[in-house]
Amino acid sequence: MTESRASRVSAIAADGSDLHAGSAVSAEVNSAASSGAKKGRTGKANSTIYDIAKVAGVNPSTVSRALSKPGRVSAKTQKLIEKAAAELNYQVNPFARALPTGRTNTIGLIVADITNPTFFDIIRGAQATGNVRDYTLVLAESAESGATELTVARRLMSTADGLILASPRMNDADIRSLFADKPVVVINREVEGVPCVIPDVRKGIGEAVRSIAANGHKKLAFVAGPAQSWMSARRWEGVQEACEWSGVEVIRLESTKPTVDGGRQVARDVLSSGASAVMTYNDLLAIGLMQELQAAGLDIPDQISIIGFDDIFGADFTTPPLTTVRSPLEACGKAAAARLLDLLHGNGELARTLQVETQLVLRGSSGRSPAR
Amino acid sequence: MTESRASRVSAIAADGSDLHAGSAVSAEVNSAASSGAKKGRTGKANSTIYDIAKVAGVNPSTVSRALSKPGRVSAKTQKLIEKAAAELNYQVNPFARALPTGRTNTIGLIVADITNPTFFDIIRGAQATGNVRDYTLVLAESAESGATELTVARRLMSTADGLILASPRMNDADIRSLFADKPVVVINREVEGVPCVIPDVRKGIGEAVRSIAANGHKKLAFVAGPAQSWMSARRWEGVQEACEWSGVEVIRLESTKPTVDGGRQVARDVLSSGASAVMTYNDLLAIGLMQELQAAGLDIPDQISIIGFDDIFGADFTTPPLTTVRSPLEACGKAAAARLLDLLHGNGELARTLQVETQLVLRGSSGRSPAR
């Protein structure tokens, strides 16, 4: 039987070791490409470049070149080999390719929590761009901890060609040390010396605060996110700045956690603050806050206006639908992947920060200040 | 236990050559584990079993065995090698391991759409279980098409040890042909001869319809999902059965697509149907429907009751929050992964269908029939 390739009998538990362990989810998207040969049964017996070489009557190395070094072989041989490859329904073995080259055609993406909808669109964007350029995106979760994040990043680094860090929790020095090793692109944070993609909060916030001021609100509360969040700090800065500019008084409230629950918990502080408009660090907080305020009998937006951040999936499920400052998350993911791939292919410009624009999405949860 | 460590980050690109193409997202979750050696600069220069062999003064093959064949080497040598491995901060190269064995410690999961929240919890569950057993989960997207699904499945099959198909669109024969090749587990559908994990719709539907009947509703509309959806058919059957049992009249309405938009579009039919309660194929339809009905001035649940299916993320963001029949999606993901791993390790029971229970989650969108 020709080489049968270790039928998946396997066995072997490969259970965990003392250190490490980890797992991964990886999403693959087809692009075009029919699988080649017709019928299903082409199944298992994958062909190799050796098979192709035999059919085409050339050396395996020539096949390898024909398939991966455009122009290295003559047009005639090229045709020959391509025909044979198609005939045998050949597909490269990614492992075999990765072994000698170290090139895996894989980029890593690390997020704090796979199920956080904020990251959803980032994943999708990065995935889409990777897809186009024939790269696999490997997604890793850091469980919201800077330490595990670094561990995970190092491990991922060993099998991926480059890394995208979305809202990383680890410190700048660690990120730079990763970057020293292989290409890295950071999303939602600015790190000196490392290419970054960040939403330009000012435009969206400016629109939001202007809208608030125009609606007659005099006092705005900002519900902050996690203390270590770079993005939360930027948003707070932006809000302060815009408020100063617009002559709106602003106060800052703290949340326990950036979730729906955290939003509920902050409702009391919001009420006692006397603000007639609220902006929250993210949409989940806004949704929780809105639920709690409505439960307390408040009418939104007639009695209090609420504006979130991000425009996540479900932000328009609420009643009234949530007004929010949209971060173009999918665009961030796309841009980050594109930069990373450029870096990998040497078109690497200097490490420069790329800003993508935010914008206010006006829906029902914000409106005129109650005539008090 | 000791050995193993299989860093299996992997992810595998399955990229390809001219044909093929595709990309993947893979999510990794750390577990515990400090990365081993202290400082950061251990960086790139990965050590190999050859390095360990030199340090420990044994043959590389002995190292290989010590690390992956428990009991094959003497305890003394084992200790020696482990010490050397730890010292060098060794991590197996997953590609090198995969090449000769064909074993990738990777399982594939195919969903129709990565951004569909229904699959979210399935992904998370499968991921969690895979993680525990030291397997990487590779997620592939089929773009809702049976044909691309098969293509993607075949490709994934070549790099994964087994496959999980969530709500597959391809036909039974194709699924069986995949199963003939490597272990496959299907979620949300029953395929003769292939292990399946499906929610037992009856319990949840029974509860829902009983609640509807108890609230005095006489006529229920069921908004169906895609024609080729196995799950939609089961739900319709379940609803019919339960309605017969409870003496509620039921009619079936068709939706254009199983999304929020589809829900909006079906609102007219719902209104003209004269039903006072509606169950929809999934939550997205329910949410869209609710929005449209509310926009038309209807009060929910006072004038019409709405019940969805799945209990996706955001189902409780609505006002009123959505009553829904929860499918334990995360449990499905976990169970499917567990079955697949059992299959891979030979503990494979016969192909049997596993049912997980559904339950009614009573929230605000359903209530008493309007006294008409």
Added chain:
DNA sequence: GCGGGTGTGGCAACCGGTTGACAGTGATGC
């Protein structure tokens, strides 16, 4: 006709593990 340049293909040595076959060792059995 000869030296030099360019375009092509072959050879063989990797990449880093895995594994079947086998040899050396010591223990055990009779």
Added chain:
DNA sequence: GCATCACTGTCAACCGGTTGCCACACCCGC
């Protein structure tokens, strides 16, 4: 005391591509 056997470790041949180096052809110009 010798054959048997279980236990350990080594040897070497893979897995399937990639790539540096070289050889051979062929074309060119002089």
